[in-house]
Amino acid sequence: LKTVSAGFGYTALQGIAAQAAANETKEINPSGPLGAKKPHFPAKAKRVIFLCMRGGPSHMETFDPKPKLSADNGKAAKNQNSKLLGSRWKFSKHGESGIEIVDLLPETSKHADKLCILRGMHTDNENHPQALEQMHTGSFQFVRPSLGSWTLYGLGTENQNLPGFISINPLTSLGGLRYYSSAFLPAANSATLLGDANRPIPNPVIGNVSNNRLAINGQRQQLDLLQEMNRDLLGRDQDSRIEGLIQSYELAFRMQGALPKVMDVASESKSTLARYNADETFGRQCLLARRFAEAGVRFIEITHTDWDHHGFLTGGMTKNCAAIDKPIAALLEDLDNR
16 A cells, blocks of 8 residues: 555555456446446445544554553653653453553453554654645645545445535644545545534534525425536536536435434434443544444544643543543444444
């Protein structure tokens, strides 16, 4: 794979190019350009749920223990003005695999054998906004499609009444919108954003989906007229952004019936809501991610913030791990059982 998560986009592009070279016919849903496509190679995975932790959880305090560092805790570092600091918490082995996980994540640890932990990652960028863009797109210097956009472009979506790429409580400041952009891919492959990580709420919504002032038949007539003008403009300008706008209007019209059903978690049992800790923002995000995945959305990203701890490591890790532990465990459990 090429650059971090964007390597999946590179792989998808290779597959698409190989298909074209071999003159193979894709099975495309006739309902639109985002219809489900047949991948070049068979795959077990059908959807992606990406849990983005802004600021970066310390790997040495979660899934990558450093026993030598812990043994040397308090000893002088190469810089004589500082001392070595080992992990503040214990690690334990879990599952048949014996993966070592920090004791701050007791619920997630129960699913150790469902995890694939890669401990060989590195970065050449220490600045958070640029590093986040590099993680999402493969580059912090150039505008590139996001991982979600590549996934949607290569595979399409299974539900034409919902967006194929959704980001819940996304990062919108400091260039954050570029993390979810389709860049040079067709605009319809960009993410649909629910909420805002800067003002996270337990129940994020997509604004302006419903129209309380006009009946559904009137909306259809209004949209048909608007789309006729948009297609005329597209025929003259050949701008993919106009095509994306046309698709967005059609999707918004169809979403009026499908979206409220997915967003309404009242049908979930009390025990399920408790397992996800759904009264809190991240727990609700995980539950919505599962529901969107079940509804056929191809790529769902959710965000948890405030992992940039610096001198607040002990308190920050304790607080944040408590916030994500139960929801992630519940999500893993449901994905396995369903």
